[in-house]
Amino acid sequence: MADIAKNDGAAGAAAQGSGARIVSGKSAIGRILFLGLGALFGFLLSRAGATTYDFYPRLFLFQDLQLLWVIAVAAGVGFIGNQIFRLSKARTLISAAPARYQGKPWKKGLVPGSLIFGLGWGLAGACPGTALAMLGEGKLGSLFTIAGFLIGTYLHGYRQNKKIQAGGS
Amino acid sequence: MNEITQVIYWQGWIGGIAIGSYLLFQLVLTGHPLGVSTGFGNVCGMFSRLPFFHSGKYEDNFNWRLWFIIGIPLGGLIAALTSPEPLVASFSLGSLYDSVLPAALPLRALVLTGGGVLIGMGSRMAGGCTSGHSISGLAMLNPPSIAASAGFFAGGIIIVQFLFNVLPALGIGG
Numbered sequence: 001m002a003d004i005a006k007n008d009g010a011a012g013a014a015a016q017g018s019g020a021r022i023v024s025g026k027s028a029i030g031r032i033l034f035l036g037l038g039a040l041f042g043f044l045l046s047r048a049g050a051t052t053y054d055f056y057p058r059l060f061l062f063q064d065l066q067l068l069w070v071i072a073v074a075a076g077v078g079f080i081g082n083q084i085f086r087l088s089k090a091r092t093l094i095s096a097a098p099a100r101y102q103g104k105p106w107k108k109g110l111v112p113g114s115l116i117f118g119l120g121w122g123l124a125g126a127c128p129g130t131a132l133a134m135l136g137e138g139k140l141g142s143l144f145t146i147a148g149f150l151i152g153t154y155l156h157g158y159r160q161n162k163k164i165q166a167g168g169s
Numbered sequence: 170m171n172e173i174t175q176v177i178y179w180q181g182w183i184g185g186i187a188i189g190s191y192l193l194f195q196l197v198l199t200g201h202p203l204g205v206s207t208g209f210g211n212v213c214g215m216f217s218r219l220p221f222f223h224s225g226k227y228e229d230n231f232n233w234r235l236w237f238i239i240g241i242p243l244g245g246l247i248a249a250l251t252s253p254e255p256l257v258a259s260f261s262l263g264s265l266y267d268s269v270l271p272a273a274l275p276l277r278a279l280v281l282t283g284g285g286v287l288i289g290m291g292s293r294m295a296g297g298c299t300s301g302h303s304i305s306g307l308a309m310l311n312p313p314s315i316a317a318s319a320g321f322f323a324g325g326i327i328i329v330q331f332l333f334n335v336l337p338a339l340g341i342g343g
Contacts, residue, residue, distance in 0.1 A: 023199040025233030034233045037195055038240020039247065041203070044191055046176050046248030048184025053173075053263040060322075060329030066181040071303050071318075073185020074192065078308025081193035092200040101202035103311030104296045113294025114302075114317040116287050118324015123332070124284025125266055127299040128292060129205040131285070132238055136245025137174045138258035144278045148285015153209045155286070156293035157221035164220070 019095035042133040051134045056125040124148070173261040175254040192304055201233060204301035205241075206292035208234035269332045295320065 022030040048070045049055050058064035082100070084090070090099040121127055124145045126134060131149070134142040178184065192203045207226060214222035214230035221227070249256040260274060261267055271277050292298040295317045297306065303321060306314020 023201065023233065025231075025236050030233065031236045033199070034236035035240040035243070037199075038237040039244035040240075041188075041191055041195075041237075042241035042244020043248045044184070044187045044244070045241075046245055047179050048188055049178035049181065050184075051176060051245060051248070052178060054265045056325070057265045057329050057333055060325045061333060066178075066184075069181025070184040070188060071299070071307070073182045074187075074189035074304050075185075075307035077186055077189025078192045078304065079310065081189070081196075082308055085193075085197065090197060092196070093198050095200055097200045099197045099200065101196065101200075101305070101309075103309050104302065104306055104313055104317075106313045107294075107296050109294030110296060110313055110317055111320055113291045113296075114320025115291070115324040115327075117291025117295055117298065117317075118321040118326075119328045120284040120287025120289075120291060120324075121299070121321060122325035122328035124281050124288065125262055126284075126288075127205075128209065128288065129241060129298070129300050132205075132241035133245035133248070136242035136247075137176060137249040138256050139174060139262070140258055140260050141262055141277065141281050144281035145285040145288070148282040148287075149206070149209045149289040149292075150212060150285075151282070152286035152289020152291070153206075153293055154213050154217060154219075154289075156290050157210070157213060157217065157219050161219050161221045 023092070023095050041129065042136060045130050045133045046137065050127075050130045051137055051139070053125040053139070056122060060122050120148075120152075172257045172259045173263055174249050174252070174257045174259075176248050176252045188304065189308070192308060199233070202301075202305040204234075204297060204305060205238060206289075206298035206301060208238040209289060210293065211235055212238075265333075269336065291324075 018027065021027040022033060025031055025034050045051055049066045050070060055064060055066050059067045085099045091097065092099050126142060126145050128149055131142040131145045135146065179187070195201065195203055210222060210227050211230040211232060211234050214227045222230070260277060262270060270280055295302065297317065299321060302314040302317040307318060
C-alpha cells in the first residue's frame with residue numbers, strides 16, 4: 001500500500017502532462033480511446049456469450065456453465081497478469097503510473113447488496129455491462145433494464161443522502 | 170416475440186481468456202481497472218443535485234467511465250453485424266426467459282425494470298458489479314470481491330430456480 005502511494009507520487013508528477021488528460025477522458029483523444037475500449041469490451045462480452053440471454057438461466061439451473069467458465073478463466077488470466085505487472089513493476093503506457101489497482105473494501109451492505117444484485121441478474125438476464133451490449137444487438141428489453149439501473153442507483157444515493165443528513169443534524 | 174438477434178459466441182474458456190486479456194490491456198494502457206456500474210452513478214450525477222452524486226467518486230461525473238459505457242453498445246452492434254444471422258430489434262429474451270416472463274409488453278417492461286432496479290441498488294450497496302467484483306476483484310483474489318461474487322451467484326440461483334422450477338410447480342407460468 002505504502003509502495004503504491006509512493007509510486008503514485010512519482011508518477012503523479014510525470015502524469016501532469018497530456019497523459020493524465022487522456023486517461024481521465026478529459027481530452028478528445030481520451031474520449032475516443034474510452035469509446036473504443038468500451039466497444040472492444042462490449043464486443044468481447046458478446047463473443048463470450050454474455051449477451052445471450054439463454055446462458056443465464058442455464059447457468060443458474062446448472063445446465064450449462066459457459067458464463068462461469070468465462071468469469072473463472074478471465075479472473076485467472078487477470079490474476080496471472082496482475083502478478084506479472086506487480087513483480088515487473090509495470091507502468092501504464094499512457095501516464096506511466098503503476099499498472100496496479102487496489103481491491104474494493106468491505107462495506108456494510110456488501111453481502112445483502114450482492115444478493116439483491118444476484119436476484120436482478122437472474123431476473124433480467126443481464127448485468128450492467130451486458131445490458132448495454134445487448135442494446136447494441138437490438139435486444140430492446142435491455143432499455144427497461146438500463147432504466148432500472150439508473151432508478152436503483154438513484155434510490156441508493158437518495159437513501160445514503162438521507163442517512164448523511166440524519167447523522168449530521 | 171420469438172425473433173431475436175443470434176450472435177455467434179466462442180467457447181467459455183476462450184471468452185474468458187479474451188476478457189481477462191482485455192482487463193489487463195485496459196489496466197496497462199490507462200491505469201483504470203475494469204468496472205461498469207459506477208458509471209451509472211456518474212450518469213445519475215448529471216440529472217440529480219443530490220450531494221451523494223457530487224462527492225467522493227462522483228465528484229467529477231464527466232470522466233472516462235461515461236465514454237466507456239457509451240462505447241459498450243457500439244461493441245454489441247459490431248458483434249451483431251459480424252454474426253451470420255441478421256440483427257433483429259425485438260423485446261424477446263430468447264426461448265427460456267420468454268417461457269416464464271409475461272408476454273404482454275407493459276408487464277414485461279415492469280419485470281425488466283424491476284430487475285434493473287435490483288441490479289442498480291445491489292451493485293451500489295456491494296460497491297461493484299460482475300465486472301468490478303467478479304472480474305477485476307477476483308483477479309486480485311480480493312476477499313470482499315470473492316464474497317460479493319458468491320452473493321451474486323446465490324441471488325441468481327435463488328431467482329432462476331424460483332422462476333423455472335417453483336413457479337411451474339405451483340402451476341403459474343412455465
